[in-house]
Amino acid sequence: MEVVVSLAIGVLVSAGVWLVLRPRTYQVLIGLSLLSYATNLFIFSVGSLSVDKEPIVQPGLPADLAHYTDPLPQSLVLTAIVIGFATTALFLVVLMALRGLTDSDHVDGQEERP
Numbered sequence: 547m548e549v550v551v552s553l554a555i556g557v558l559v560s561a562g563v564w565l566v567l568r569p570r571t572y573q574v575l576i577g578l579s580l581l582s583y584a585t586n587l588f589i590f591s592v593g594s595l596s597v598d599k600e601p602i603v604q605p606g607l608p609a610d611l612a613h614y615t616d617p618l619p620q621s622l623v624l625t626a627i628v629i630g631f632a633t634t635a636l637f638l639v640v641l642m643a644l645r646g647l648t649d650s651d652h653v654d655g656q657e658e659r660p
Contacts, residue, residue: 551591558584571641571651575634582630586623593619 558580565577593616607614645651 548591551587555584555587555591558587569653571644571653574653575637575641578637579630579634582626582634586626586630589619589626590623593617
């Protein structure tokens with residue numbers, strides 16, 4: 547399970563960095579979203595991923611990470627998803643206004659001319 551999560555985080559980070567370095571603003575927006583998803587997945591995995599474990603402490607079991615899943619990273623990721631969605635929507639509106647003003651979606655505002 548840890549290998550799959552680690553590979554997923556690595557793929558999301560590498561694709562996000564590659565897209566952030568692209569010259570088009572929409573690709574930069576998608577790259578930032580992928581980096582956000584990778585960060586959320588990393589924070590979620592820090593909360594001791596457990597399969598078939600109870601989310602809270604059960605009576606009679608010791609209160610350690612071997613018997614329950616930590617709820618704090620889950621709540622942080624949920625909050626980050628909501629904030630990330632709002633930020634992405636705002637960024638998309640700003641990019642659309644910029645494209646309308648400059649007639650270009652290039653990051654620098656200028657197309658490369660051969």
